[in-house]
Amino acid sequence: MAAPPQKLRWGELEEEDDGGDLDFLLPPPVVLGPDENGVKKTIQYRFDEEGNKVKVTTTTRVRKLARARLSKRALERRSWAKFGDAVHEDVGSRLTMVSTEEIVLERPRAPGSKAEETNIAGDVLAAAGKAGAVLMVCRTCGKKGDHWTSKCPYKDLAPQTDGFIDKSLGPENAASASGTSKGTYVPPGMRGGDRSGVEMKRRDENSVRVTNLSEDTREPDLLELFRAFGPVSRVYVAVDQKTGVSRGFGFVNFIHREDAERAINKLNGYGYDNLILRVEWATPRPN
DNA sequence: CATGAGCGA
Numbered sequence: 001m002a003a004p005p006q007k008l009r010w011g012e013l014e015e016e017d018d019g020g021d022l023d024f025l026l027p028p029p030v031v032l033g034p035d036e037n038g039v040k041k042t043i044q045y046r047f048d049e050e051g052n053k054v055k056v057t058t059t060t061r062v063r064k065l066a067r068a069r070l071s072k073r074a075l076e077r078r079s080w081a082k083f084g085d086a087v088h089e090d091v092g093s094r095l096t097m098v099s100t101e102e103i104v105l106e107r108p109r110a111p112g113s114k115a116e117e118t119n120i121a122g123d124v125l126a127a128a129g130k131a132g133a134v135l136m137v138c139r140t141c142g143k144k145g146d147h148w149t150s151k152c153p154y155k156d157l158a159p160q161t162d163g164f165i166d167k168s169l170g171p172e173n174a175a176s177a178s179g180t181s182k183g184t185y186v187p188p189g190m191r192g193g194d195r196s197g198v199e200m201k202r203r204d205e206n207s208v209r210v211t212n213l214s215e216d217t218r219e220p221d222l223l224e225l226f227r228a229f230g231p232v233s234r235v236y237v238a239v240d241q242k243t244g245v246s247r248g249f250g251f252v253n254f255i256h257r258e259d260a261e262r263a264i265n266k267l268n269g270y271g272y273d274n275l276i277l278r279v280e281w282a283t284p285r286p287n
Numbered sequence: 288c289a290t291g292a293g294c295g296a
Contacts, residue, residue, distance in 0.1 A: 211289055236291050249289050282290060 206260040209282035214273035230259025
């Protein structure tokens with residue numbers, strides 16, 4: 001019996017664009033790199049609507065630097081003794097186990113579930129007071145149909161929910177997620193009940209700038225270093241968007257100003273990764 | 288040396 005004709009999958013179909021029949025006149029595409037920074041350049045040629053030959057260069061970053069070293073912590077983990085099911089495996093030292101643990105996936109909005117009955121979109125429209133209104137939900141305070149995030153009166157006052165947050169501190173972060181009705185997804189901005197706004201703290205407060213960081217210092221490293229002084233609400237390391245390489249400076253925000261001050265006093269001039277850190281108050285970000 | 292990213296109708 002002859003094999004059935006191989007069907008083309010959609011991904012294998014040739015892309016058809018206008019003027020495609022003339023494409024053989026164009027130079028073949030050139031792919032440069034990826035270089036040692038993982039930056040890949042693709043040079044393609046095509047005809048535009050007027051039939052002019054145009055050159056299109058796209059730059060993409062393919063992956064992290066191949067030469068990037070493992071962090072100290074990762075190296076340390078390599079030397080850990082195997083445990084669990086892996087104890088009996090002898091597949092060499094770099095072993096990734098497939099978990100045999102059963103994980104039940106919850107589907108809060110599954111058909112028939114309680115959550116399904118509440119129609120969020122309808123909610124929003126009602127709040128906006130008009131049918132066909134846009135889905136305008138402020139991501140800062142969670143208010144619906146009132147203003148956009150950028151116009152939020154609490155813009156800089158909301159507790160920080162994005163970025164790097166020290167989850168080990170206090171129940172606020174973990175507990176707030178489960179605070180409201182169980183099983184229903186609650187957007188970060190709406191967690192934590194009452195939003196009268198009075199008790200909200202400025203989130204960009206107590207911001208400490210850290211400069212002279214080594215290239216491979218990342219946010220987790222900074223957190224490790226600074227959390228000793230008190231609860232940290234945010235860590236940020238500036239990274240070159242194109243190469244992914246650290247720009248050598250970052251910010252750490254503390255919940256308490258005194259902690260920030262102690263961190264500055266202790267860590268400014270501190271030797272870290274063979275460089276001398278500079279730690280000082282950050283001037284507030286312009287906006 | 289150096290002051291952050293996203294974000295709409």
